[in-house]
Every structure is written in structure tokens, then in C-alpha cells.
Amino acid sequence: MSSALSGVEASAIGLLKRAVEQDGKGKAQEALVCYKEGIKLLMEVMRETTDQIRKQAFRQKIEQYMERAEKLKNHVDSQIEAGKYHQAIQITNDSTGHSYRSMFTPYLDELVTEVHIEDPYIRSNHQIYNLLRFCELLVMSVAPVKRIHLLTGRDENVHLQHNKLGELQRSLAEHSVEMIVSYSDTLHDRVVRFNNGWIIKIGRGLDYFKRTGQYSIGFCDMDLRRCHETTVDVFHSKHTKDG
Amino acid sequence: MSSALSGVEASAIGLLKRAVEQDGKGKAQEALVCYKEGIKLLMEVMRETTDQIRKQAFRQKIEQYMERAEKLKNHVDSQIEAGKYHQAIQITNDSTGHSYRSMFTPYLDELVTEVHIEDPYIRSNHQIYNLLRFCELLVMSVAPVKRIHLLTGRDENVHLQHNKLGELQRSLAEHSVEMIVSYSDTLHDRVVRFNNGWIIKIGRGLDYFKRTGQYSIGFCDMDLRRCHETTVDVFHSKHTKDG
Numbered sequence: 001m002s003s004a005l006s007g008v009e010a011s012a013i014g015l016l017k018r019a020v021e022q023d024g025k026g027k028a029q030e031a032l033v034c035y036k037e038g039i040k041l042l043m044e045v046m047r048e049t050t051d052q053i054r055k056q057a058f059r060q061k062i063e064q065y066m067e068r069a070e071k072l073k074n075h076v077d078s079q080i081e082a083g084k085y086h087q088a089i090q091i092t093n094d095s096t097g098h099s100y101r102s103m104f105t106p107y108l109d110e111l112v113t114e115v116h117i118e119d120p121y122i123r124s125n126h127q128i129y130n131l132l133r134f135c136e137l138l139v140m141s142v143a144p145v146k147r148i149h150l151l152t153g154r155d156e157n158v159h160l161q162h163n164k165l166g167e168l169q170r171s172l173a174e175h176s177v178e179m180i181v182s183y184s185d186t187l188h189d190r191v192v193r194f195n196n197g198w199i200i201k202i203g204r205g206l207d208y209f210k211r212t213g214q215y216s217i218g219f220c221d222m223d224l225r226r227c228h229e230t231t232v233d234v235f236h237s238k239h240t241k242d243g
Numbered sequence: 244m245s246s247a248l249s250g251v252e253a254s255a256i257g258l259l260k261r262a263v264e265q266d267g268k269g270k271a272q273e274a275l276v277c278y279k280e281g282i283k284l285l286m287e288v289m290r291e292t293t294d295q296i297r298k299q300a301f302r303q304k305i306e307q308y309m310e311r312a313e314k315l316k317n318h319v320d321s322q323i324e325a326g327k328y329h330q331a332i333q334i335t336n337d338s339t340g341h342s343y344r345s346m347f348t349p350y351l352d353e354l355v356t357e358v359h360i361e362d363p364y365i366r367s368n369h370q371i372y373n374l375l376r377f378c379e380l381l382v383m384s385v386a387p388v389k390r391i392h393l394l395t396g397r398d399e400n401v402h403l404q405h406n407k408l409g410e411l412q413r414s415l416a417e418h419s420v421e422m423i424v425s426y427s428d429t430l431h432d433r434v435v436r437f438n439n440g441w442i443i444k445i446g447r448g449l450d451y452f453k454r455t456g457q458y459s460i461g462f463c464d465m466d467l468r469r470c471h472e473t474t475v476d477v478f479h480s481k482h483t484k485d486g
Contacts, residue, residue: 008353011385040283047313070290110251128458136464142254164458171459215371215407216414220463221379 008048012041016065023068028076029087029234033106035069080197085236091208093229098208099222100137103232107198112143116151116193119205120184123155128164130206133222135168139175143194148172148179153187197237203230251291255284259308266311271319272330272477276349278312323440328479334451336472341451342465343380346475350441355386359394359436362448363427366398371407373449376465378411382418386437391415391422396430440480446473 015038022031039062046058079085091098115138122131131150138145155161169179190205202208210226218224258281265274282305289301322328334341358381365374374393381388398404412422433448445451453469461467 008385039286043282043286047309048316066290073291129463132458132460133463136460136467139460140464140466142251167456167458168460171456171461175460213410213414215375215410217375217379217382217411217418218414220372220376221383223383224379 008041009045012038012045014038015041019065019069023072027087028072028079029106032069032072032076035065035072039065039069080236080238083236083238085234087234089232089234091227091230091232094210094226096218096226097223098227099225100134100206102223103202104134104137104192104200105141107194107196107200107234108138108141108143109196110142110144111196112141112145112194114147114149114195115145116149116191117206118151118187118192119190119207120153120187121205121207122150122152122165123161125164126211127207128161128168130209131165132168134206135172135177135179139172139177145177148177150179150181151184151187152181153185154183199235199237201233201235203232204228251284252288255281255288257281258284262308262312266315270330271315271322272349275312275315275319278308278315282308282312323479323481326479326481328477330477332475332477334470334473334475337453337469339461339469340466341470342468343377343449345466346445347377347380347435347443348384350437350439350443350477351381351384351386352439353385353387354439355384355388355437357390357392357438358388359392359434360449361394361430361435362433362450363396363430364448364450365393365395365408366404368407369454370450371404371411373452374408375411377449378415378420378422382415382420388420391420393422393424394427394430395424396428397426442478442480444476444478446475447471 015034019031019034019038022028022034042058042062042065046055046062049055049058076085117131117134121127135148138148150165165179165181169181172179190202192200192202194200208228208230209222210228212218212225218226258277262274262277262281265271265277285301285305285308289298289305292298292301319328360374360377364370378391381391393408408422408424412424415422433445435443435445437443451471451473452465453471455461455468461469
């Protein structure tokens with residue numbers, strides 16, 4: 001197992017190095033994710049280590065990183081408290097690793113029961129699949145989502161759009177989730193709001209994935225799909241409307 | 244955050260309870276997964292706890308569970324060492340949570356460079372998507388897979404099957420993975436072998452998912468897809484052939 005272990009150790013060190021870098025740059029949320037994942041891996045290494053002296057050294061390192069991550073977490077919490085939180089994430093052209101799971105999971109917790117999606121382009125087939133994947137993420141997540149409010153534009157073929165969204169609605173109902181669909185012809189903004197206060201604005205809305213071959217790697221797993229360039233702005237509001 | 248926290252704590256307790264149950268029944272591999280996930284969540288709770296007495300109590304619990312998990316891990320390792328490892332997992336009719344990620348991840352580590360797939364039915368469109376999803380898992384996993392050997396049967400429309408597999412081969416090549424396809428008309432067994440010694444035999448091969456609506460929850464995320472009943476047998480061989 002030694003070579004497998006050193007691989008995990010290397011990954012842990014890489015992540016923690018990145019955490020410290022991001023931390024230095026003031027990118028708190030990314031740093032927190034890296035600390036968390038890095039600490040997790042380092043704990044795995046510690047568990048597998050039989051040498052008691054190395055084990056103790058790992059334990060000390062883990063505690064140091066935990067302490068720093070806790071302080072940072074408290075800092076982020078106080079920013080949120082003061083209503084000052086804003087983070088801009090850049091998705092670069094042709095980059096990968098931006099599935100909805102990767103993008104939205106950090107903002108989904110046990111307090112999210114309602115989700116608002118405003119996106120003028122949930123119309124064509126691949127856009128409805130975007131919505132389906134986003135809904136699947138909600139169903140799989142820790143968030144006990146009960147209601148999804150979708151506001152979108154009407155497709156040229158309204159009938160088809162309505163049928164597809166209807167199937168999704170019935171399917172969500174089987175998972176005890178109600179989806180309420182409204183249409184607007186003047187909608188421009190693209191925004192996802194969770195009722196725990198997180199607001200995620202993606203320049204392109206949910207439609208930021210590039211096309212790929214039908215039998216190619218990245219057709220099913222969106223973390224492997226190349227992306228269009230777009231900016232993601234994350235805000236937090238303690239006083240979001242629920243209606 | 245207190246209600247979110249107590250949710251995580253409840254999940255942690257649930258997992259650790261399940262770990263102890265499975266442990267008691269001799270289901271070592273499942274117990275290990277539950278211990279690992281449960282400990283991970285309990286660490287999150289500990290990190291978020293500001294009360295120093297509670298924090299210390301969590302730390303003690305975590306260490307107890309870690310100790311048990313380590314002992315169990317050593318036991319599994321010794322079974323593998325003796326060539327005695329065998330585990331049967333039952334996928335029940337209509338159950339969910341059996342994506343390839345959930346099924347195969349426990350057996351993929353940094354030692355896996357070659358994968359053998361024998362499955363007579365990688366023929367029709369949805370079966371080729373099964374293979375695509377399996378390959379995506381390999382590309383995303385920690386395993387540095389360099390070569391995939393596929394042995395399958397010829398479809399009635401060999402030309403179409405060949406074209407689809409060809410696109411997948413070219414796409415894998417871009418990820419530095421070579422896929423070698425061979426055909427057999429007499430193949431019956433369904434087996435996946437990793438060259439770290441793990442052998443996974445699924446009664447139905449990769450084709451154990453039920454059909455679902457095209458715009459329904461579970462169409463894209465296979466952890467949400469209902470399954471056919473099938474048995475999965477996991478073996479470990481220290482002396483697997485590589486060829």
C-alpha cells in the first residue's frame with residue numbers, strides 16, 4: 001500500500017499548498033474548500049500510518065491546518081453577517097471541472113428548502129437537460145428542497161417546451177419536490193437564489209457548457225465537459241425574499 | 244448555523260450506527276465506508292463546535308471510531324493477503340444509489356493502470372453509454388489508468404457499434420488512455436478486473452439500470468436511476484494476469 005499512500009499524501013500536500021496560496025490572496029471560499037479536502041486526505045494518510053512518530057506528526061499538522069481553517073471560516077461568517085460578502089469566480093474558456101455539483105454544492109446546506117432559478121434560456125433540448133441536471137443535484141444534495149421556482153422565456157415551440165418541463169415536474173413530484181414554472185418575455189438576468197441567503201449569478205446562466213461528441217468523454221460527466229468563458233458572482237443576503 | 248450543524252451531526256451518528264451494525268454482521272467493506280464517512284462528518288461537526296468541552300468529547304469519539312476502523316482495515320488486508328477475500332453485494336429490484344461511481348470507487352486506487360472489461364453486451368446505444376460512463380469514472384478517479392481492454396460481442400449492426408466505440412477510443416486517447424477492443428462470439432462471463440487485484444463480477448454486467456423517462460430525475464444522474472435485481476461478487480487476487 002505504500003505507493004498508494006504516498007499518492008494520497010502528495011494530493012493532500014498539493015491541496016494544502018493551494019489552500020495557503022488562496023488564503024494569501026484573500027480567496028477565502030476556495031481556500032476553505034482546499035483546507036477541508038486537504039485535511040480530509042491527510043487524515044486518511046494518518047489513519048493508514050503505523051509508525052507512531054509519523055502518526056503524531058500528521059496529527060499535529062492536521063490540528064494546525066484545522067485551526068487556520070476555523071479562523072478563516074469565522075472571518076467569512078462575519079463578512080456574511082455584515083452583508084459584505086462578494087466573490088467573483090472566473091470560468092475560463094475550455095476549462096473543465098465546473099459541473100453544477102462542483103459549482104453549487106458549497107452553497108447548499110440543510111437550510112435550503114426553496115430555490116429560485118431565473119434564466120431566460122431554459123428552452124431548447126440541451127437547456128432543458130441543464131435544468132434536469134441542476135434538479136438532480138438538488139435532489140441528491142443535503143438540502144431538503146421542497147420547492148423550485150423557475151422563471152424562463154417561452155420557446156418558439158412552446159408546446160414541446162411545456163411537455164418536457166411537465167415530465168420533469170411530475171418526476172420531481174415523485175421526489176416530493178414541487179416545481180413552479182412561470183414565463184416572462186422580458187427577463188434578462190440569470191440568477192440562482194437559495195433561501196439560506198446565497199445568490200449565484202452566472203453570466204451565461206446554466207448554459208455555459210460547450211458541445212461535445214455524443215460518444216466522447218465529457219458527454220455524460222459534466223466535470224469533464226469543456227466550458228465557455230463566463231463569470232460567476234456569488235453574494236449573500238441575510239434578507240432574501242422567499243416569495 | 245445550529246440547525247444545519249445538528250443535521251450534520253445526525254447524519255454522522257446515523258452513519259456510525261450503520262457502521263457498527265455492518266461491522267457486527269461481518270460486512271467489513273461496507274462498515275469501513277460508513278466509518279470513514281461518519282468520521283469525516285463528525286470531524287466537520289467538531290470543527291464547527293466552539294464549546295471546548297463538546298469539542299473534546301467529539302475528538303475522543305472520533306479517535307475511538309478511528310481505532311476500530313483501523314483494526315477492521317487490518318483484518319480485511321490480512322484476508323486479502325491470504326487470498327480469501329470474497330464479498331457478495333445484492334442490488335435489489337428498483338433500488339437506487341448504484342452508479343458506477345458508487346460501485347467501483349472503493350476498488351480504484353493509485354495502483355490501477357490497466358482495466359479489463361468482459362461484457363458480451365456493449366452493443367446497443369444505451370449499452371455503449373454504460374461503457375462511456377464507466378470510462379468517464381476511470382478518467383475522473385484517482386487511478387492513473389493507461390489502458391482499457393474491452394472484450395465484447397458483435398452487434399447486429401457491427402458498423403454502427405464500431406463507429407461509436409471508435410469515437411470513444413479517440414476521445415479516451417485525448418486523455419492519454421488507450422482502449423483496446425476485441426470481439427468474441429462465445430463470451431458469456433461479465434467481469435471487470437483492475438490490475439491492483441480487485442475483480443468485480445456483476446450478474447448483469449454493466450447493464451443493470453432500468454429505463455426511465457427522457458426528462459425525468461435519474462435520466463442523467465445514475466445514482467438516482469432505479470436498478471434491476473442483480474448480484475455483485477467482489478474478489479481479490481494477488482496474482483491477476485495483466486495480459
